[in-house]
Amino acid sequence: MKTPHKLDKYLGTLWRYRDFRMLWLSLTITHFGGQVTFLALPLTAAILLNASPIEMGILTAVEVLPYTLFGLFTGVLVDRSRKLPLIIVADIGRGLALLTIPIASWFHLLSMPILYVAGFLVGTGGIIGWSAYQVFMAERVGRDQLVEANSRIALSDSAAQLVGPGLAGMTIHALTAPFAILLDAMSFFASALMLRSITPLASDAPKLKGKSLSLQSIWVDAKEGLAMIWSTPILRSIAFSLMMWNILKHVYLAILILFATRELQLSPGQIGVLFMIAGFGFLLASSTCQWLNRCYGVGPIMLFGLSLSGISWLLVATVSAEKLTMLHFGSALFAFDFGAMLFFINYLTLRQAVTPDHLRGRVTSTLIFISVSLSPLGSLAGGLMGEYFGLRTTIAIAGGGGLLLGLVLFGFSPLKQMVKLPEPENIPALIAEPGGPTGLAAD
Numbered sequence: 221m222k223t224p225h226k227l228d229k230y231l232g233t234l235w236r237y238r239d240f241r242m243l244w245l246s247l248t249i250t251h252f253g254g255q256v257t258f259l260a261l262p263l264t265a266a267i268l269l270n271a272s273p274i275e276m277g278i279l280t281a282v283e284v285l286p287y288t289l290f291g292l293f294t295g296v297l298v299d300r301s302r303k304l305p306l307i308i309v310a311d312i313g314r315g316l317a318l319l320t321i322p323i324a325s326w327f328h329l330l331s332m333p334i335l336y337v338a339g340f341l342v343g344t345g346g347i348i349g350w351s352a353y354q355v356f357m358a359e360r361v362g363r364d365q366l367v368e369a370n371s372r373i374a375l376s377d378s379a380a381q382l383v384g385p386g387l388a389g390m391t392i393h394a395l396t397a398p399f400a401i402l403l404d405a406m407s408f409f410a411s412a413l414m415l416r417s418i419t420p421l422a423s424d425a426p427k428l429k430g431k432s433l434s435l436q437s438i439w440v441d442a443k444e445g446l447a448m449i450w451s452t453p454i455l456r457s458i459a460f461s462l463m464m465w466n467i468l469k470h471v472y473l474a475i476l477i478l479f480a481t482r483e484l485q486l487s488p489g490q491i492g493v494l495f496m497i498a499g500f501g502f503l504l505a506s507s508t509c510q511w512l513n514r515c516y517g518v519g520p521i522m523l524f525g526l527s528l529s530g531i532s533w534l535l536v537a538t539v540s541a542e543k544l545t546m547l548h549f550g551s552a553l554f555a556f557d558f559g560a561m562l563f564f565i566n567y568l569t570l571r572q573a574v575t576p577d578h579l580r581g582r583v584t585s586t587l588i589f590i591s592v593s594l595s596p597l598g599s600l601a602g603g604l605m606g607e608y609f610g611l612r613t614t615i616a617i618a619g620g621g622g623l624l625l626g627l628v629l630f631g632f633s634p635l636k637q638m639v640k641l642p643e644p645e646n647i648p649a650l651i652a653e654p655g656g657p658t659g660l661a662a663d
Contacts, residue, residue, distance in 0.1 A: 239360055239418050240372075246411040247353065248376035250311070253407025255384025257318065257342075259495065260397040260404075262477035263488055264321070265335055268397060273611065275332055277474040277603015281596035282336045284470065286344040288596055291589025294351050295445050295582030303356035304420065308412045310349030315408035317341035318401050325398035347588060355580045358572045360421075375506045377561075382499030389492015397488070445582030452574060455587065457633045458567060462591030464625050465526060467598035472533050472618040474602030479611040484541050484549065497550035501557030509565045519638030522566045523629050528559030530622020537616035 265271035265279055298306065317338050324330040357373075391400040449455045480486045486494070505525070512521050535552035539545060575583045605614040630636055 240357075242414050242418050243353075243357055243360070244372055244376060246311075246414045247373060248380065249407045249414075250411045251377050251380035252384045252387075253404035255380050255495075256388040256391060256400050257404040259385060259388045259477075259488065259491060260392050260400045261321075261335065261339065263392060263481070263491075264330070264397040264401075265332065266477050266481050267488075268325075269330070269332055269335075271332060271478075272603075273475055273478060273606035274603040276478055277600045277606070279332070279335055279339055280470055280474040280602070281599035283339040283343045284592055284595045284599065285340060287347050287588060287592035288594075290344065291347055291592065292446075292586060294347050294588070295584055295586055297348065298352050298355055298584070299578070299580075299582055301352075302420070303352040303359070304415060304418060306352040307349050307356065308415050310345040310352070311408040311412040311415070314342045314345035314349070315405040315412075317345070318405035318408070322399045322402045322405075325396070330398060351584050351588065354568070354572070354584055358580060375503075377502060377506075379503070380499075382496060382503055385492040385495030385499065387492070388495075389489040392488040392492070445579060445586035448575065448579050448583050449586060449590070453634045454570065454638065455574065455583070457629075457635055458570070459587055459590040461526065461625070461629055461633065461635075462567075462587070463594060465529070465622065466592050466595045467601075468530070468533075468618045468621045468625070470595045470598035471602035471605065471621075472536075472615055474599045475606040475611050475614055476536075478606065479536075479615060480549070483611055484539060484545055486545070486549075490546065494546065494550045494553055498553035498557040501554040501559075502561045505558045505561035506565065509562055512562070513566065513640070517639040518566050518570070519633075519635035522563050522635055522638075523626060523633065525559040525562030525564075525566075526629065527623060527626025529556050529563075530619050530624070530626055532556035532559065533615055533619030533622055535619075537612050537619055 261283075262276065262279065265276060271279070320334060320338050321330065324334050388400065391403060395402075449459055477491070480491050480494075509521070516524075532552050532555035535555065536549065539549045539552065571584065571587060572580070602614055602618070605617065609617075
């Protein structure tokens with residue numbers, strides 16, 4: 221163990237470990253690059269290709285479709301493989317997929333089908349890379365430092381949310397959206413180079429090494445992850461909550477950029493500034509999450525964050541094209557980012573804390589699968605509803621659904637009783653009583 225450093229008081233202890241610094245830095249770079257594509261991909265469709273709401277819904281759906289198709293079995297792949305090579309391959313694959321967009325634009329071949337294929341491939345790399353990254357990070361830092369590690373990751377995400385959209389807006393304005401995506405492709409290649417410098421350890425060995433690979437064995441392994449989630453009340457509640465929330469979120473995301481550009485008449489630069497304002501919500505949540513947890517309890521803060529996201533969508537639906545448009549829209553986006561980050565910091569830590577080491581990959585990917593499996597339907601519904609009922613009405617419907625979901629969970633979810641994160645020794649008790657009280661409120 222390294223001797224204490226005076227900066228540990230402010231930075232924690234993980235900053236002194238090179239492997240974590242490389243992991244953190246690589247993820248931060250891809251987060252910044254991701255901010256470019258987050259704006260540039262739908263802006264390319266909406267402005268350059270004049271996409272309809274239905275086409276925007278399809279684009280959002282194909283980006284998340286890999287989570288539905290492959291999510292259940294990704295954990296088996298992660299647990300059967302060394303995680304670091306998977307992360308590197310996923311980074312390189314996403315970089316290559318994104319490169320097709322500026323190349324097609326350069327040769328005047330860009331079309332919605334090309335955006336669909338690129339979005340699908342980036343989503344495929346995302347589910348593999350992100351599942352492997354979370355398991356690899358948890359193995360490297362250990363359970364005792366999970367909260368600090370996730371807070372640092374949330375902080376880098378907050379910085380990307382804070383600065384990235386403004387840079388993305390300026391880049392899109394200067395280079396056009398397709399060529400701005402080139403920067404995101406380069407960020408994945410840079411991340412892969414940095415990760416190659418991390419030294420392999422014995423803990424990186426596959427958790428299912430030596431087991432034969434067949435469709436039957438893969439399904440058996442995947443069912444272990446499902447069984448863990450189903451038999452743990454907290455995980456079961458989170459899986460249901462995230463599934464419903466993600467459907468509503470993708471209804472909203474499918475038409476958000478169309479709403480901003482067509483109904484509010486905002487430019488790419490203005491949209492970038494608004495998402496910078498939203499980034500302050502991420503920053504505030506990542507810096508206050510642990511304090512709020514101590515004051516009000518982990519579960520109630522998670523449910524508050526989820527409910528606040530629904531309220532923020534309702535606020536977006538009330539924005540009109542007037543003098544205060546930027547302030548109104550920016551405040552709504554700020555509220556969403558603040559609430560969503562409060563939920564997800566605690567969600568990531570809770571999932572890692574209650575899952576045994578040998579099941580981490582399968583539980584991680586299975587939860588992702590459950591939570592995102594119906595999201596493509598949400599995206600398609602958002603596009604269809606936007607086409608026939610109007611963009612503003614569709615966003616309001618998503619917001620009302622999000623608020624109702626939060627109220628239902630406050631009434632019935634075991635999360636409301638969870639004052640603090642469970643200790644590893646309490647995990648068997650959680651699994652042994654799938655239908656009973658969680659016992660998580662006790663000190």
